[in-house]
Amino acid sequence: MNFENWTCPLPLQDYPSIVIGHGGGGKLSAELVEHLFLPAFRNSVLENLGDSSVMPALAGRLAFSTDSFVVKPLFFPGGCIGDLAVNGTVNDLAMSGARPLYLSAGFIVEEGFPMSSLAQIVQRMAVAAEKAGVQIVTGDTKVVERGHGDGCYINTAGIGVLADGLRIGPRQAQPGDVVIVSGSIGDHGMAIMSVREGLEFETTIESDCAALNHMVDEMLETSTDIHVLRDPTRGGVASSLNEIAGQSKVGIAIDETKIPVKPEVASACELLGMDPIYVANEGKLLAIVAPHAAEAILARIQANPLGANARIIGTVTANHPGMLVAKTGIGGTRVIAMQIGEQLPRIC
Amino acid sequence: MKYMNEFRDGAVAQRMAGEIRRIVTRPWAIMEVCGGQTHSIIRNGIDQLLPQEIELIHGPGCPVCVTPLELIDKALAIASMPNVIFCSFGDMLRVPGSDRDLFRVKSEGGDVRIVYSPLDAVALARSNPDKEVVFFGIGFETTAPPNAMAVSLAKKQGLKNFSMLVSHVLVPPAIEAIMSSPLNRVQAFLAAGHVCSVMGYWQYPPLVDRFHVPIVVTGFEPLDVLEGIRRTVMLLEAGEAKVDNAYARVVSFEGNKPAQKMLSEVFETTDRKWRGIGSIPSSGWRLSEAYRDFDAELKFNVSGIVTHESALCHAGEVLQGALKPNQCPAFGKECTPRNPLGATMVSSEGACAAYYNYGRFVTLDAQQAVPVS
């Protein structure tokens, strides 16, 4: 652990693991805040340490989102639960076109969890928050008994502000709209799969975990004719497009050959009998945009390092409302249905 | 990936389908036995490229679909026991037993784990000496050699805490049962390419002679499936009942000798109940005498299981090709992918699930919505 930038790490060094007292609200809790969270998240709002945090007035409609993070393993190739916790909520806000500003962070930590692991997670959150340009202004820590809590769970909630006139949401897709994906799919889910017990590979697939808000800002600068934005997390592109089709009461038709998939992700999926279109992503977005703006928006996404592999993958149609349909590599058609539960590896 | 992507070439697939269109002159009903082939057909939309004359009947080639209810219930009972680590391929986790599935057992506290290979289960037994590790050994002849090796290695390593719940099923008796059924409509078979990579195809000439049906060993990639269909149609059109091998890069007549040797050591033939079809004599494998210590059915006393199959479920007739899914009265009503009554709706390559998804699309697509101006 690098304590160089910290005010006084001494009390924490006495505790190599989290104990129940760290969640008790007393001296140990205070030490955790003062010596772990504050130095990491470092902002004037948080440093007030009020029961609630008070921010300056915001001009515009507010966007508000929350998400809880329970990923296992906590540390995976390309990131950890901390990265997900910040980027996940930042992205949820960005998907309504909002500018993310403030996050809360609630931790549920298991008794016995190594302090160094918690510190690493918190450090990663600080880095992610800085990259995204958000501040973590309030938080909470509870400790649960050994055997509960899987090490560490995190909840983040976030506030963002929406520019006037923006109307981006899952009910806004219209027939004729163009569907864009910002890059290769399946990276995150297969990164997790690749380190899961019983399914390990010896090749590293990295999660694509990233904050997408700056890219969304750039897209909105190019055109405000963006109807839907969605980050295809659990359930992948398939679930997101199905949901949007259902909510907008439209059909969506995509061409599978246009969807970018990294070779190692494709191979990993083949090995386990999984379909990348159902696999989670943590640093990609789907944009459904008016046809006249599609090329310009695509070019702007591609100009951003996170969107270099963006592609147009399909269109919205008035036919087969509520259904996602794909043209396959051999020119056939398949219905990509909503999955029931989690996609599982198969042998058959 | 080499030896995969080349066999997915879209332009070539279109031309091959065109060739099939060119040679077909009347309707034919062809059954693909293997669930993997069904998956490929649905996944790639292969049946849409075929001329209307070709009807593909999805056969009982999915271990998920045919594992008998009694065995699923035994698996659930064992998995619920304390101190047991129950390992399974992912496919089996959602298969409904009489009143629940392995997922439910997991949520109720059972230690249920998905593994990629039976060797992973053996490794778990090694690293958890104080637990009983049970592996759900299902599958056709393709999966039997891996399962056999796992048991063999467990024996060699002297593991006392490893056992297998075996439910292997065999393809040739299934073909025989289907052809012997009075409800049968199948006129030719696409034999399962990977089953044949293990067993060879020496078992098929007697079936061909007896039932006068062409049997073509077929692979799984779109071009392989199309080639299998093309050769089958050629034989049907010529009125020839023969065995042909359209997957020669992996399948030979004799098959894999080392694998067959291990199979004869570890397994012995037994009668097996096929869910939805009933008992087919000598259609399965169980652990042989020398390996009885590793038989989970004997190790864990799971008697007194009362099975309850839904009376509304017609999966059996669907599996035999006698009923189309949408002809089942429960289809889309009491039985949907979300609430499956039988295995053919649970498995995404079960015929019922496939029909449910694609059939709805065809209906909706035909109802033209108001065009955008």
Add this chain to the structure above:
Amino acid sequence: MCLAIPGRVSEIFENHGALMGKVDFGGITKTVCLEYVPDIAVGDYTIVHVGFALNKIDEESAKISLKLFQELGVIEEELGPDAISEDGAPHEVHE
């Protein structure tokens, strides 16, 4: 029953008394049991099912198959998009 995918053997060794190997599947490496393909060599291709190599891939046979597939239907294509087959149905030629 049949998800087996092709991979290239990159290493062969023994582990716990069994012949094992590292197989490369288009960028992903996995340890695979090679007991059923005792004659396999590094550089050979094999199909792998649940962590076991089941058979060596006959590369010559693969080449022949692909060539045959490529040639199927090409004659009709050469006749042009208006080619009509014997039963009167027009051909669809897809580029």
